[in-house]
Amino acid sequence: MNKRTLVLFGAAIGLVLVGGVVGWWGHTAGGDVTIQETQIETEQGTIDGYLYVPPEAAADDLAPGVLAIHGYINSKETQAPFAIELARRGHVVLAIDQTGHGYSDPPAFSQGWGGPPALEYLSEHELVDPDRIAIEGHSMGGWASVAAAAAHPDSYESMVLAGSATGSSGAPTGNATFPRNLGVVYAEYDEFHRLMWGTESAPATPGSEKLQNVFGTDERIETGRIYGDFEAGTARALYQPSTTHPGTHHSPTAVAHVVEWIQRTTGGDTTLDPDDQIWHWKELGTAVSLFGGFLFLFPVIGTLSGTGPLASATRPLPEPVAERDRGWGLSVALTALLPVVTYYPLMLLGRQGLPVTALTPQNETNGIAVWMLGNAAIIAALVGVWHLRSDRTLADARARYGLDTGDGVGTLARSAAIAGGVALALLALLFAFDAVFRLDFRAWLLALKLPSALHLRVGLGYFPAFLAFFVALEVLLHGRLRTAATTESLRRALAENVALLAGPFVAFLGVQYGYLFATGALPVPLTALQTIIAFQFVGVLVGVGAVSTYSFHRTGRAWVGAVLNALLVTWLVVASQATHLPL
Missing domain, CATH: 3.40.50.1820 (Alpha/Beta hydrolase fold, catalytic domain)
Structure with missing residues (x-):
């Protein structure tokens, strides 16, 4: 473990502890309550x-x-x-x-x-x-x-x-x-x-x-x-x-x-x-701890993928497949616009059209799952069209997109083990945080709670849909859109990918709430719930973009980032939603 990793570990744990102390003080009124x-x-x-x-x-x-x-x-x-x-x-x-x-x-x-x-x-x-x-x-x-x-x-x-x-x-x-x-x-x-x-x-x-x-x-x-x-x-x-x-x-x-x-x-x-x-001290503390928990992911990813038996799941970064030409610009524009354009229709379709069953028992998670599957299909179609217009063979494309499997099942298993190990490490950190401070990681509407046995059971039903979306997203970000500049510079890649994913939703909310503040009503009042949920999308997509990009640069493949994001987002969403069947 190098010095930079140790510093990052220390900063993350320090933020979690400081946030926990501040949050506990605010939550208990200085220990009086x-x-x-x-x-x-x-x-x-x-x-x-x-x-x-x-x-x-x-x-x-x-x-x-x-x-x-x-x-x-x-x-x-x-x-x-x-x-x-x-x-x-x-x-x-x-x-x-x-x-x-x-x-x-x-x-x-x-x-x-x-x-x-x-x-x-x-x-x-x-x-x-x-x-x-x-x-x-x-x-x-x-x-x-x-x-x-x-x-x-x-x-x-x-x-x-x-x-x-x-x-x-x-x-x-x-x-x-x-x-x-x-x-x-x-x-x-x-x-x-x-x-x-x-x-x-x-x-x-x-x-x-x-x-x-x-x-x-x-x-x-x-x-x-x-x-x-x-x-x-x-x-x-x-x-x-x-x-x-x-x-x-x-x-x-x-x-x-x-x-x-x-x-x-x-x-x-x-x-x-x-x-x-004084309640705002509790909110400030849990927000600081949430950021510390997010920061904690990166040294764990680096440690698990860089040493020990799991390190063989990694490889050097493949050569970029994209140049900043007109076609790349069109792809960036579509990547920015389509998730926002499809947000209301697919969220409402999933909420109202996907039945509540033992496998899909959460109305709002159904909406998110359908939005993810719809966007995964769109990404697959667009990348497929772009690939057919290129001169690359399928094997070459898989390697450059980060979809190669190395030695086969072993590489996939080790990649999944890295992702699972990171998620378990974060779970252990949150468990300790809850045991000491009786708090969760939370910033206003965005919260990461300890999952119950029911949440784990429900999450299994939604995980495949979430995984499909994040595999498609990996191919898009690190295949179709990855240039020489974002291959050479991790910082630039992080900044561009986070802005590309979260920026359009920031603009979307700016339009919605600008209209609300000017007129007293949303442009489409029937979508009020989905508009509020979009605030959480901003925070989640910031995290998704950072985790995906860092994982790809550390491992040279799409698998760790896709599985890890699917695990974390399924956990966050399912634990925060309402379950509508008596499971």
Whole structure:
């Protein structure tokens, strides 16, 4: 192991540790808040959660309680900003994984999205005052909150819907008396305005007839005004922070509104101003650790491919097959445009057209899988046409594309072993990180969680589709598009490939959100969920481009990069999605 590899190892581990310490400090409010892993047993399975316990909570001095519920294809960790700040103010907070999400048993959407059994559990907890319980839910977590309130109308005092609404997708309908003491924190640029409050734009929410019915008025709602009466349980207020739907659980302003409403209705320590917040340290720490974990991949790839019995799977870089001519420029343009152009159609086709089965039990992963397979087919066709127009034999092309198999099965097996070894090393690092700090690797919407046994089982069904895409991508990046300049310079290759993969999605999101901020609505509001998922595509494609390029330059072949990216992306996607069958 050379000095550069050791330095890279040290930097990666250092970032993970520093991020873990900072994240732990923010998550536990400097060690004052105890976070307990909690499992709620029901007749239909287990609901997993975190219980945030402030130091003053005791059986002889009951604390106010809060049930915090995340939205669709998220997990309990995204409720940390609300949970941290409310626990700092003396509330016992139960943040759950919705059914079918995180580590809760599937199927998704069952048991009122997990809300009713979670509220029952919290109301009976030995540290919680059953007369001072609030419910907070973001997005689909708001539907779970309303379902919980309808199932247990005497078990809560107030509710906050953050980026959510009553009466959507089967959630109970609201009115002037239900839910009790309702605060609505609805972003000025929320992408789901049609689904939630039935308006043509998010800024038009105060004029929503549906919202007005819940507020008991036929006039436009005044933002920040208190309607109704707290004692009677009919209090209502609307707040519109200047953020987006996913930004609502990552916004200091939104967090302050939630904290203030719950403090006003359930008590707790009111000496802390709602704007006095520390949750961002937890988010910063996990983001630093995520970057450290990503950096950790490269010295492991170098070590496994450069020494020992697996090193024979590598070879010198083949000669480039492309020159920067007009045909190469056209290939670059198509590579940049086609993934974005096909994004909405193929994602929606997979989500709606690919049935949920034991092999494909995750709706949104189905969309991603179909997008990958569609793009793999397009890449294969384009590269095939280009190859037929060249004078190279198939054997020569395979060698230059990095698809040769060396001594056959042995080379493929050793390549797979390198990729598997890197993935296992990252898994071990995350396992240790979770054991010490009780955190995952996370930056806002992008998170790498420890996979459960169910996630591993589900991942096996999706892995072949993901692998097909990444083999095709290897051929494209390191066959058709690799020039003399990117063969000689790893840094240049990394920069160009990362920009080529992630750059178009950055531009795509810039157009979508530029339109949203200008008009209050997305260009195609029905694609709101896929637009939000595209944020994760940016982060994933940055990683994919870097891992693919580095692996190819280290091994001279496509196999390590393709298998490793398929393993990592399958892991990341499946562990973060909702499972829709009771497996």
